[in-house]
Amino acid sequence: MGASSSPAPGVFSPMLTDGSVSDAEIMLRVKTGDQSAFEYLVQKYRRPIVSFMYRMARNAAAAEDLAQEVFLRVYRSRESYEATAKFTTWLYRIATNLAVNHARDTRHERPEVQVSLDEPDEDTGTTLEVPDSSLNAEQAIVRRERMMAIRQKVEALPEQQRLAVIMHKYQQMDYKQISEVLKKSESATKSLLFRAYETLREQLKEFV
Amino acid sequence: MKCEQLRERMPDVAAGLSEATAAESSHLASCISCAEQFKAMQETMALLDEWQVPEPSPYFDVRLQARLREEMAKPQAGWAMRWFRQPVIAAALTVIIGIGVGLFFSQGPRIHNSQPMLAQNADPGSAVGDLQTLDNNHDLYANFDLLDDMDLQQDVTANP
Numbered sequence A: 001m002g003a004s005s006s007p008a009p010g011v012f013s014p015m016l017t018d019g020s021v022s023d024a025e026i027m028l029r030v031k032t033g034d035q036s037a038f039e040y041l042v043q044k045y046r047r048p049i050v051s052f053m054y055r056m057a058r059n060a061a062a063a064e065d066l067a068q069e070v071f072l073r074v075y076r077s078r079e080s081y082e083a084t085a086k087f088t089t090w091l092y093r094i095a096t097n098l099a100v101n102h103a104r105d106t107r108h109e110r111p112e113v114q115v116s117l118d119e120p121d122e123d124t125g126t127t128l129e130v131p132d133s134s135l136n137a138e139q140a141i142v143r144r145e146r147m148m149a150i151r152q153k154v155e156a157l158p159e160q161q162r163l164a165v166i167m168h169k170y171q172q173m174d175y176k177q178i179s180e181v182l183k184k185s186e187s188a189t190k191s192l193l194f195r196a197y198e199t200l201r202e203q204l205k206e207f208v
Numbered sequence B: 001m002k003c004e005q006l007r008e009r010m011p012d013v014a015a016g017l018s019e020a021t022a023a024e025s026s027h028l029a030s031c032i033s034c035a036e037q038f039k040a041m042q043e044t045m046a047l048l049d050e051w052q053v054p055e056p057s058p059y060f061d062v063r064l065q066a067r068l069r070e071e072m073a074k075p076q077a078g079w080a081m082r083w084f085r086q087p088v089i090a091a092a093l094t095v096i097i098g099i100g101v102g103l104f105f106s107q108g109p110r111i112h113n114s115q116p117m118l119a120q121n122a123d124p125g126s127a128v129g130d131l132q133t134l135d136n137n138h139d140l141y142a143n144f145d146l147l148d149d150m151d152l153q154q155d156v157t158a159n160p
């Protein structure tokens, strides 16, 4: 490690300078009690897991809570972790199970579709988009409506299609990874995605 | 290349996860039906890009760290292992086992008479005896709970 590239404090530095170390190997270090290895995995995956949960959960507070729960479960399961699958497959399986159970538990609740994009969310103090000063009020309203429509149409997809779309479109996972998380064949995953995108194209055509 | 093969690949290519191969590109250039479908899918992908979500809030990291600290402070092994690993509890168990052995030998009428204090115990196996055992065990468990709590407190202070 060169002194010129001193890592940020709290970041698991040996791994960052050695690209050959896989996350599965890092998870095996967590298993042996290496807490800095766990810290590294949290730093690496906090944004993707939070964004995954924002799109799966009904409100912002639940999304962040579920994302925290993912990391707690990773930590709790460290002793039983086996590097048989890719770390991300295992991670997204945990996240998927949590998100699906949450969706089933709260399916009678009204989804937070009326959330304001400009005013901070009451629970988290966040806004649902980066304020864009280049838009006038009317454009902002149009944009908000489009975003709400997209969200509603994705939410209305059957569970497996919705999971596949969110992993594919927003988590940039390929067919193989998604099929492993969903425990489906690759061809079944392909047709799942194709059908989902066809439905979305049909339902969102007024916005294109 | 068949239309079906290309359509299987379309979501990955339209989402930018994968580059179209030469064969796929030439099919798209010659097949109007596939080309239209591909264009529509690209438009859908572009529309889906508009659904943005915020960054994790500052509250997220604070809360996660607190929950993790709580999790890390928890003793790892099961309760049985913990009991035997604690010297205080091991000593306590030795004493308890000792008393148990003493009780066992006190059951004979001879020893029973010579130890009036223990004579107040009902015969083991009788209903009263069972209740007494349950009662004693309750105290025992209560004490272990107390020790566990102390144990946890020590862990918390040891891992701030």
Ligand SMILES: [Zn+2]
Binding pocket: B002, B003, B004, B006, B027, B031, B033, B034, B035
């Ligand atoms: Zn074709």
